Amino acid sequence: TPLFYQGNFNADGKKMRAILVREVSNGTDTYRLWRRDGKPDRKRPSNTDDAYILYVELGGYLATLGMTDFYLTGHCGHQAAVTALYGDEDKREQYFDSLKPSDGNGAAEALEQERALAQEYGRSPARQADYIKFILDRHTAAYRAAKENSGETPPDYTGALVLGELQSCVELYHIYKDKQRERNWAYCRKCNQLAEKQVQKALRVIREGGVLRNDTVEFYRSRYDFSACSIFLHLMKLYYVDVPLRVQGWITNKLVSATISDGRCSDIHFWGNKGDRTSQRFVDCMNELIRAVAS
Incomplete structure (x- = not known):
């Protein structure tokens, strides 16, 4: 069951055909990653791993990560690749600044090497689990903030799902919408x-x-x-x-x-x-x- 259907909370529990991609873990946190079955989500994917948006299984729902497998892997391996190739981000910037403008192929080759290494390092299940936890923690923080300010900011359904407070989030969202509607009318x-x-x-x-x-x-x-x-x-x-x-x-x-x-x-x-x-x-x-x- 996807957490969202056509951009809104899936209150009716509509189903989605999904395929299990893999399970990742850092030893403490374990996540099952899914993608939907059928037509790709992206019209012009960079490769086969860039065609479908990933979902993480949480409390009986599939919550979107908002990124493809290709992006997840590249992001998780980027910092490790930078460290291995240059030492840190500052040295990376210095390296690319040192390339002559006429040496366009050199920059392209360096970026391709960096991307390939990032994909290699990014396949680590532990790195992916760490990053997914980081994403979910941000969702949780957004939900808690809305809960503390009584709906002044939009409550986060994914964060509520992590905390097992989905029904409370539904109620809080109605409060938020009422306040937003009043703010909009006041503005008008x-x-x-x-x-x-x-x-x-x-x-x-x-x-x-x-x-x-x-x-x-x-x-x-x-x-x-x-x-x-x-x-x-x-x-x-x-x-x-x-x-x-x-x-x-x-x-x-x-x-x-x-x-x-x-x-x-x-x-x-x-x-x-x-x-x-x-x-x-x-x-x-x-x-x-x-x-x-x-x-």
Whole structure:
């Protein structure tokens, strides 16, 4: 049973065909590694060991490690390979810095030698078990942090599974989502209040006269779902002023500001080349907007 199904906690206990890859141990901690059966997880794997994401068996579930066998092995052997070839990371950096730019093959050959040695050292079951424990400890720390702060941060299902507190994690996740939803709505309310102030300020300029800059106004439906457009276009839409598409593009891309004086649009600043003329259709739309706001 995978811990997650389509990115969410597998609350319904949906099954997955899986193949046991191997068991690794450091003498204290033992982990059984699995991969799913069937179509590879990666479209362009580097080799056969890079095709499937690994899962670790925990409490009757398969929790993803988020990496392939090839990556796991290479990561576990990297430090040992660096020590064997260079001594430490600083000396490794010095070695590659010493290679001449023209000697591109030398750098490529050195990297290939390093990768091959990392794969060799990384096959050690003890090294792999140590690294998997390190990963699981991070998950556990994330779950404990969410538990301590009562759902202010997202609870970690894998960490909860390690501790045997999966049901508590489900409940804590609902608390976290409620708090996140409230934070998102509070954020949207704040942004929309600022946008409304921006609109009211622009309307005051239109009624009383002054310079109206072509700033962007943003209204939020959710934290990551918002509409943004020119304050001019927003007001024209608000007051049902019909603006041709070409003029909309001119407003968005070229208009800098417009001056309202004596109930008319009197001065316009825009980006363009010397000799470019103001869009007369924009002036007409602007005067229509001024009349609509005043009525």
